[in-house]
Amino acid sequence: MNDVEREALTNFLIDIEILDGIYEYISEFNVFEILGVVNTEIKHSNTLALLFNPNENHNLGDLFIKKFIQSIFSIYKGHLKHMHKNIFDILHLDYYDFVIKREYMNIDIFVISEKAQFVIVIENKVWGKASENQFEKYFKLITEEYSDYDKLFILLTPYSDTEVESSNWISLDYNLIYEIIEKILRLKERNLDVKVRLFIEQYLAILRRYILMKDIELERICREIYYKHQKALDLIFEYKPDIYYDISNYLQNLINSKDNLIKDSCNKNFVRLITKELDDLMDKKEKTGQTAKEYFYSSFN
Template sequence: MQQIKNLLNQISIINKKNTEILDATGGRFNMFRICGVNHYENTHSAILAELLNPNGTHGLKHILLESFIENLGEYFTIEKFNSKTARVKIEHSSEEGRVDILIDDNEKRAIIIENKIYAKDQPEQLIRYNRFAQMYENGYQLLYLTLFGDNASEQSSGNVPYLSISYREHIINWLEKCVLIASRSPIVRETLIQYINHLKQLTNQDMDSKNKEEITEVLSKIENLRAAQAIYQNYSATYNYLAEKYFNPKMEEFISQKGLFYHYEWSEEKYIKFYITSPKWQGKYWIGFTFESNRFHYGLCNNPNEFRISDENRIKLHENLNNLSVFSRKESNWWPFYAFLPNLTIDNWEHDIIKSDNFFNDCKDKIEKLLKALEGIKAFV
């Protein structure tokens, strides 16, 4: 135990030094983070599309797109793709659905990018995009972009060929090359640097390289490796402990006052997972806060294999949510209503759960609005 305490103390000192360096140099100032460009795929798609566009306002013509293709190396399968004549579109509508980013070289070749920061796969999504891409008879490639390079679900992709790429590796590496390309365009260069820093924060890579090396050196000692292993094995359980101590008692009391039942499941760094039931709902429906496909969300859930909300009640529910200013909503067979929440971070745990009730109050507000929206709908009362 003493070895673990010593290791934590050494790492804490290095981490504090890294924070001081960032504060002293303004390294934590980032307009992308300030403006909330975190989990919205459309916003990231717009940024990437503008950079990839030969006619983009960056003024660097086709060079950034060529750099993107070169960065994919041997994994890029389209022969003779003409980046000089390329046209870039976001949210391109087709009979097979909306394509996040479409890059068409005007010579029957195309790059199709499905951008998944946190969103869940849609049924047969890549299969449908592959059908759409058949019109590009001289070659096309499907790119599946996620934060960490996750693969698409089998339900989405089937046997369709696609390439998984990540913000953590492919996009950041490409953007760093773009910084060099934009060396004589200071506004573009500094914007790229800020976006890179933002992506590094989203992918947990925002530590100074010298401090990383120092941590590696500390961990390289065998006794510290054993201590690090013990910390790793208990890391997830720590968030469960914190939720049980700082969140659950408040939520249990609030839910009990509503005549409902609180069911806590599990916590990790990115989420607290729980659901709420009522005797009136007869096990058909529940309010859930859950985590799927690397994204935190909440809403009203039902099992469509046992019972499914009628179209009339679904419409009424969404009308009520509109009146309560609950927007950015989505729905599926399992979720008559759901909305995304920002994934939790260590900062959230410290400032919004341990040191304040901010996260609890936010959950409480969402639950109260959802309960209000359910009032008067016969299926729920």
């Protein structure tokens, strides 16, 4: 390390004031991060199913499912002409009659009201892709099983511009989910149990930071740190831990410790070696001009 690099790293490490801003984020306990919910569709679906259920003990009542359905009818009213229900009917539904099911017919979230004869199918794709003909398969299954019901088929993704391969489905992004939850939190904050409020706030933080990528304050702090300490951070990135380098280094040390092995050319992508027995048996020069130990080797990628 030269003097310039040492000075850059030192200045970065002692800049406590600018680092304090990001420490608040990385030291913050978040149960969703601990449980690995961030990029796991199943766990996002479990969380949403909990919020959808008006009879759960979160004390949100029917607010989430009501605002979700009403938002869809408001946003997509031009695409829902096949529905028997209009916005007036939707406003007067008994949302406590809705039952929420997970993995019913392999569907991520299945919502049904027998009284209202209304079914909602939600396929949740956080980062994954639908399998071939998955949308048409679910549409056919539900249409046959609930032929007299009003039906909504929804693809939920992080992206607002996601196209659905089937015209029977509508595409929603997590922005709507975030906005609904945030609005409910403002409305019910004073009446919510502390644990429930913390649960909701932490889920919003996960959506904001990892799914919607719109944690503006965190982005601002990171940019400020990088612009101020670019040289130090570039140096850190250059020498960041590399699993391939670590494995290669381990294998090279292992070969060096064995008397019957000879190490040949190596880098982080491969390790070449030959046994001493083979080296002694082979002529040192082959017709190709290669040495025996260059010709006989094992490669670890």
